[in-house]
Amino acid sequence: MLNIKKLHKSYPIGDSSLHVLKGIDLSVDNGEMVAIMGSSGSGKSTLLNIIGMLDEADDGEYILDGVPIKNLTEKKAAIYRNKFLGFIFQSFNLINYKNALDNVALPLYYQGIKRQERQEKALFHLEKVGLKPWAEHLPNELSGGQKQRVAIARALAANPKLLLADEPTGALDTKTSYEIMDFIQSLNDEGKTILIVTHEEDIAHMCKRIVRLTDGVILEDEKVEQVRASQYV
Amino acid sequence: MIKFLLERDTWQEVWDSLSKNKLRSMLTMVGVWWGILLLIGLLGSAKGLENSFNRLFGSFATNSVFVWGQSTSKPFKGFQEGRRVKLTLTDAKLVEENVEGIEFVVPRNQNQSLVVRDFLSGTYSVNGDFPLLDKVQKKKMMFGRFINQSDIEENRKVAVISEDIYKQLFEKDEEMIGQYIKINGMNFTIIGMFENGNVNMGPTSDIHIPFTTFQQIYNQGNQIGWMMLTGKPDADISQIEADAKLILRNLNNIHPEDKRAFGSFNLGKEFAKITGFLIGMQFLTWFVGIATLIAGVFAIGNILLITVKERTKEIGVRRALGATPFEIKRQIVVEAVFITLLAGVFGIITGGWILIGIDSAFGQGDEAVIVNASVSIAVVFIALIILVVLGTLIGLIPAFKATSIKPIDALREE
Numbered sequence A: 001m002l003n004i005k006k007l008h009k010s011y012p013i014g015d016s017s018l019h020v021l022k023g024i025d026l027s028v029d030n031g032e033m034v035a036i037m038g039s040s041g042s043g044k045s046t047l048l049n050i051i052g053m054l055d056e057a058d059d060g061e062y063i064l065d066g067v068p069i070k071n072l073t074e075k076k077a078a079i080y081r082n083k084f085l086g087f088i089f090q091s092f093n094l095i096n097y098k099n100a101l102d103n104v105a106l107p108l109y110y111q112g113i114k115r116q117e118r119q120e121k122a123l124f125h126l127e128k129v130g131l132k133p134w135a136e137h138l139p140n141e142l143s144g145g146q147k148q149r150v151a152i153a154r155a156l157a158a159n160p161k162l163l164l165a166d167e168p169t170g171a172l173d174t175k176t177s178y179e180i181m182d183f184i185q186s187l188n189d190e191g192k193t194i195l196i197v198t199h200e201e202d203i204a205h206m207c208k209r210i211v212r213l214t215d216g217v218i219l220e221d222e223k224v225e226q227v228r229a230s231q232y233v
Numbered sequence B: 001m002i003k004f005l006l007e008r009d010t011w012q013e014v015w016d017s018l019s020k021n022k023l024r025s026m027l028t029m030v031g032v033w034w035g036i037l038l039l040i041g042l043l044g045s046a047k048g049l050e051n052s053f054n055r056l057f058g059s060f061a062t063n064s065v066f067v068w069g070q071s072t073s074k075p076f077k078g079f080q081e082g083r084r085v086k087l088t089l090t091d092a093k094l095v096e097e098n099v100e101g102i103e104f105v106v107p108r109n110q111n112q113s114l115v116v117r118d119f120l121s122g123t124y125s126v127n128g129d130f131p132l133l134d135k136v137q138k139k140k141m142m143f144g145r146f147i148n149q150s151d152i153e154e155n156r157k158v159a160v161i162s163e164d165i166y167k168q169l170f171e172k173d174e175e176m177i178g179q180y181i182k183i184n185g186m187n188f189t190i191i192g193m194f195e196n197g198n199v200n201m202g203p204t205s206d207i208h209i210p211f212t213t214f215q216q217i218y219n220q221g222n223q224i225g226w227m228m229l230t231g232k233p234d235a236d237i238s239q240i241e242a243d244a245k246l247i248l249r250n251l252n253n254i255h256p257e258d259k260r261a262f263g264s265f266n267l268g269k270e271f272a273k274i275t276g277f278l279i280g281m282q283f284l285t286w287f288v289g290i291a292t293l294i295a296g297v298f299a300i301g302n303i304l305l306i307t308v309k310e311r312t313k314e315i316g317v318r319r320a321l322g323a324t325p326f327e328i329k330r331q332i333v334v335e336a337v338f339i340t341l342l343a344g345v346f347g348i349i350t351g352g353w354i355l356i357g358i359d360s361a362f363g364q365g366d367e368a369v370i371v372n373a374s375v376s377i378a379v380v381f382i383a384l385i386i387l388v389v390l391g392t393l394i395g396l397i398p399a400f401k402a403t404s405i406k407p408i409d410a411l412r413e414e
């Protein structure tokens, strides 16, 4: 699914620069569910953003689904993001003046899908996350868990190959976190490839593989026995 | 692009983002609204002035000059200075034949005479005129007719009187056609009555009688009081004046440098000044209106820029979801054009109301200063096109601003 070799990234800070990723090698196969862990500032988000084509690496190789991602125009990147990737953010990032349904339908809008079809698809995904009755509600009328589920529905709407989640449970309480993880696991069961950045060990162990970043390099990369979230729900 | 503009979603997006902050959207529009209002209001009023002006002079051949004889101020060919210059019918005829660009030459005579009817009397100006006068200085006949060729040929004692004279010499509603009045002690039959015009060019005219009759009763011979020369529509009236005077000097043995031998009033030149003023006013209006518009559009651009700044994160999210920079820009430009146009349409509507208000306040009746204050569809159309163009241009600034930062930086914004 994706293949990363010797990836480097630094941020300029004043005159000097901060070397955040110092040669990352990572490859993820179809259907994997990978947790990326590491202390704060270790570069987890940076890595995920590069994978998500929201940011660009300085050096190294990144191949997504057979396509080398290098020097993309903003337009190409947008199209790839739209087709291949679904994002789930810690702070949900719903558009606050659009109701749940319209939020979910947004990626489909940028795919150029007709309104009718878009609404139907969006509703289908909302139903999948159990929020069909909330379709007409604005984000500020929803709880944190509900917002994140709307965001997941939105990430799924365009049927992406790869789901990228940066601390998806970071803003949620334990119980809600497990509900969300339960749902994410069910997506993985259906075959979606998922990358999750997290701080929490219990969340990480609900994935099938844990990658640990320290100081911009991967120190540990292990397959783990997946803990099912459903047992806690 | 057309398809994009016809899609409901496009407008849903515009509506969503504008209605998110209704008050600000409305304040944004004030500038453009005011600019268009000004443009429509002022242009309409200027048009109204022009209309009233045209109504005043509409019946008048404005491309004309009056020439009359005065006294010489230089001796010439044995003549002393201070000789009175008397123009004649022959002069008029020769001027008509020899000056280029002339349409009509109308010789006229005038005298102040005692006019009597039964027990009422007054001193009025009596004019000896040809039927031609009616061509260059259209009389609005309320009753009867103006002098005709037979009146001239037969030296008839007929008179055309003004409404004012009628009011002074007749009872209210009294029949006047066919009645007699005494001019200079002679009976004249009234054949018509005309409305007093709004403007009188040259001396006031109360009574018109046939030119030939005038010659007879006042013993004028061939002499005329003055002549009115009208140029063809595109003829240069100043040139006509100069040419006519040259001929008249030759005919009357007047020194070529003698400036005072003839008096003249060049209506064409005066008229051109006023027309120039009106054009200047319209030009100024456009200038002021468009300047205000530009300021208004800049205000819109400015506020959109703030809006875009506030929406940085949202735009980042949209881009993460797959919006291309073009799609983002397009949306912002459409928003800018839409808000500009909306403000413009409001401005046009309120401007229209103001013109209706002006019309009912100042535009009623014959004496109205502003007649039919209005703007043409073309002006509205031009204004709208200007708005679309300006809206597009100004929208491009926030549009480029919105996509100038990387999506990741946009997302990181709080």
Ligand SMILES: Nc1ncnc2c1ncn2[C@@H]1O[C@H](COP(=O)(O)OP(=O)(O)OP(=O)(O)O)[C@@H](O)[C@H]1O
Residues within 6 Å of the ligand: A011, A012, A013, A018, A020, A038, A039, A040, A041, A042, A043, A044, A045, A046, A047
């Ligand atoms: N745009 C930027 N400009 C400068 N420095 C940056 C930028 N983005 C991230 N950094 C720095 O890069 C380092 C890694 O940041 P990153 O967000 O990837 O950390 P993280 O592992 O996700 O941390 P956390 O767990 O707190 O989210 C940090 O030291 C951060 O300050």
Ligand SMILES: [Mg+2]
Residues within 6 Å of the ligand: A044, A045, A046, A166
């Ligand atoms: Mg992070």
